[in-house]
Amino acid sequence: MNDNPTPPVRHTLPAAEEQVRAIVTQSPNGAAWYTVDSTHLALKFREDTPFEVWQAETRTLLEVARGIQWLVGDALAFGEDHWGEDAAQVFNLEEYTFDAVEKMIRTSKAIPPHRRRPAVGYSVHQEVVGLPVAQQEEILAHAAVSQSTKDEVRSLVRTTRRRLIRESAARQPVPDLALPACTLQVADARNLPLESNTVDLIITSPPYGLDVAYTHGDITAIDWVLFMLAWLPEALRVTKPHGRLALNTPLDTTKGGLRPTYADAVYAATEAGWTYQSTIVWHDNSTTKGNRALGSVDSASRPFHVSQVEMIALFSKGEWGPSSSNPDDISPADWQLAGRGPWTLPGETHAWEGFPAAFPVEIPRRLLHYLSRVGDHVLDPFSGSGTTAVAALKTGRRFTGFDLDPEAINSTQRRLATVSILKVP
Numbered sequence: 001m002n003d004n005p006t007p008p009v010r011h012t013l014p015a016a017e018e019q020v021r022a023i024v025t026q027s028p029n030g031a032a033w034y035t036v037d038s039t040h041l042a043l044k045f046r047e048d049t050p051f052e053v054w055q056a057e058t059r060t061l062l063e064v065a066r067g068i069q070w071l072v073g074d075a076l077a078f079g080e081d082h083w084g085e086d087a088a089q090v091f092n093l094e095e096y097t098f099d100a101v102e103k104m105i106r107t108s109k110a111i112p113p114h115r116r117r118p119a120v121g122y123s124v125h126q127e128v129v130g131l132p133v134a135q136q137e138e139i140l141a142h143a144a145v146s147q148s149t150k151d152e153v154r155s156l157v158r159t160t161r162r163r164l165i166r167e168s169a170a171r172q173p174v175p176d177l178a179l180p181a182c183t184l185q186v187a188d189a190r191n192l193p194l195e196s197n198t199v200d201l202i203i204t205s206p207p208y209g210l211d212v213a214y215t216h217g218d219i220t221a222i223d224w225v226l227f228m229l230a231w232l233p234e235a236l237r238v239t240k241p242h243g244r245l246a247l248n249t250p251l252d253t254t255k256g257g258l259r260p261t262y263a264d265a266v267y268a269a270t271e272a273g274w275t276y277q278s279t280i281v282w283h284d285n286s287t288t289k290g291n292r293a294l295g296s297v298d299s300a301s302r303p304f305h306v307s308q309v310e311m312i313a314l315f316s317k318g319e320w321g322p323s324s325s326n327p328d329d330i331s332p333a334d335w336q337l338a339g340r341g342p343w344t345l346p347g348e349t350h351a352w353e354g355f356p357a358a359f360p361v362e363i364p365r366r367l368l369h370y371l372s373r374v375g376d377h378v379l380d381p382f383s384g385s386g387t388t389a390v391a392a393l394k395t396g397r398r399f400t401g402f403d404l405d406p407e408a409i410n411s412t413q414r415r416l417a418t419v420s421i422l423k424v425p
């Protein structure tokens with residue numbers, strides 16, 4: 001170290017400075033090379049600082065910066081127990097929002113030092129806080145090995161949380177529902193236990209080949225079109241002449257390669273004999289493909305476009321006309337709302353019993369009033385958590401739902417026990 005330091009000169013350290021200035025008063029190794037100017041809140045390196053020293057010190061300081069949230073959280077969570085009431089006064093936390101401080105305390109309490117992974121960022125630790133310890137450990141270990149990003153961990157946490165909710169729900173009793181207007185049954189959409197020409201309207205969202213954590217697994221991307229070609233003719237068979245199909249799919253997907261899912265679905269439906277009518281664009285403000293159109297930031301080299309829409313393609317069996325003479329029940333407001341696109345409403349964020357890939361009840365509710373009549377027979381061959389069932393029974397339609405997963409059927413029965421159902425006239 002130099003015994004005769006030249007006067008310090010301010011060096012701007014663009015990324016590091018903001019973080020460093022908040023935490024460094026003096027570093028034992030770097031003290032001879034830099035000082036902190038508390039008037040200007042700047043870190044000052046001496047002009048003759050060799051690059052290697054600057055680099056090493058900067059890296060150390062960035063490491064310190066990474067740990068600062070643990071430090072603050074630990075001090076606030078445990079400081080008073082150790083040093084008494086004055087401990088909390090040590091920190092001037094004006095730079096943090098109340099929420100951020102709360103989160104730091106919660107994170108420190110939830111993940112004690114011996115479970116913290118040095119190779120995993122603080123924000124990743126924060127993501128797992130709400131989970132039970134066993135699942136926290138599982139995800140942190142995975143993140144350490146795979147160098148997962150915060151977004152990847154967030155999605156893993158969401159899936160894990162849903163799985164836990166579903167596992168706990170599956171232990172609940174299944175109510176014995178005696179609803180004359182409703183049939184729920186385990187069945188394969190490719191082979192429906194239903195008479196031909198009996199359904200007025202199908203509202204459904206099939207598995208998309210997106211690797212969703214369904215109990216029976218998802219369809220693989222490569223088999224998807226074949227799968228669509230297998231169930232759509234069966235859906236046509238059970239539908240009455242002039243009956244309708246509202247088919248919800250994403251516009252496109254990236255899992256299993258880039259796929260124009262909606263275009264494939266329209267192709268499969270028309271191949272199966274359905275007559276195309278039109279498409280409702282549902283702007284759901286979320287996607288299955290990540291939430292930012294990144295790829296090559298601020299460059300045309302490899303932009304990755306994200307469309308925040310799903311599609312609801314409308315078809316009929318033969319001519320587009322009513323399949324029943326039951327009374328209409330659409331309000332003028334709903335008529336206006338339904339008839340103009342796009343439909344802007346958020347995707348389901350709190351699905352019943354943590355079911356993956358559910359649509360919100362508002363989607364089938366609007367479709368039911370728009371495309372069917374009171375007392376009509378509605379089918380969802382991929383019934384899932386029973387969202388179409390809820391909307392159909394609340395609006396006085398008869399409903400039949402099938403799903404390959406017996407737990408989805410049980411779950412729907414628990415769900416229907418909680419909703420008020422309109423009697424079919």
Ligand SMILES: C[S@@+](CC[C@H](N)C(=O)[O-])C[C@H]1O[C@@H](n2cnc3c(N)ncnc32)[C@H](O)[C@@H]1O
Pocket residue numbers: 187188189190204205206207208214215216355356357358359360381382383384385386387388402403404405408
């Ligand atoms: C996208 S989810 C339906 C979600 C539903 N719209 C809701 O809001 O809950 C697709 C469902 O199809 C079911 N499924 C997958 N393959 C099937 C098949 N061959 N026949 C019937 N159901 C199937 C899955 O178990 C899953 O519940």
